[in-house]
Amino acid sequence: MGKKEKTSNNDEASNDPVQYYDITMNILFAMVSEPYYLFHFITFFSYFSIRFSTSQLFSPQFAGNLLHRELQAFIAFVTLAVVKMVKEETWDGFVADMLLFAKLFLIGIALVVDYHLALWFILTFLVIYLFTQQPPYMGLGSLTQLTPLQLESLLTDGGSSRFWLVEFRSSISSSCVRTSRVLPELSITFSNKNISFGVVDLGLFPNTAARFGISLGVPDQLPTYILFENAEEVSRFPEMHSATKASDITRKRLCRHFELDKHLLDYVGGK
Structure with a gap:
């Protein structure tokens, strides 16, 4: 009985909603407060803005092909995220790898839409790279x-x-x-x-x-x-x-x- 109670307590601790809330708030705070994350978020979000605002200009065949490519990119990205989550030692390394993969997939999808759009994203990421950097872990421990x-x-x-x-x-x-x-x-x-x-x-x-x-x-x-x-x-x-x-x-x-x-x-x- 004591063993079961201990397991139950561990499960409750691992699923503590307060812990997930703290992690979520830390991620949102980093997005807003750190230029590196903020500019990446704005750039990624701009694709969806462009995508939906110009969707009526696409033919049904092209729209279907584009959606197919987007789904392929999304599945590949999720697969890589799962693999990296298992292999990567730190969250900082995981985030760096995921941003790199996201940029590559975004540029690839942009090439399907129009090469001018792809060039715009390449230039934007180059500017972000030159003027910002991923912030290091700020905790000192001991x-x-x-x-x-x-x-x-x-x-x-x-x-x-x-x-x-x-x-x-x-x-x-x-x-x-x-x-x-x-x-x-x-x-x-x-x-x-x-x-x-x-x-x-x-x-x-x-x-x-x-x-x-x-x-x-x-x-x-x-x-x-x-x-x-x-x-x-x-x-x-x-x-x-x-x-x-x-x-x-x-x-x-x-x-x-x-x-x-x-x-x-x-x-x-x-x-």
């Missing part, structure tokens, strides 16, 4: 935002933590945006008195990159994660002089690479 001077001070003078796991990122890097919530979420679970988590924005302090052996060339090595023990580098991911894809950076991989489970067990065991 992370500490550090300047290079603060990091040097912590590593040189020591502090309350024996270990520091530091992410070097740039807010203008698409790879860093896609992975911006990975370390904050790990820090919530693994932060303790023995290990602390920090982040340094190399977009603001590019001269610091060479100090830690990080390349900002093409391709760059961002984000880079370095574990320090008493001011000495213990390990890093990716390795020096090598690049990695954003899809390679997952909570599980970082946890295994830096042995975060072991550090947590050592702390619990009093080591």
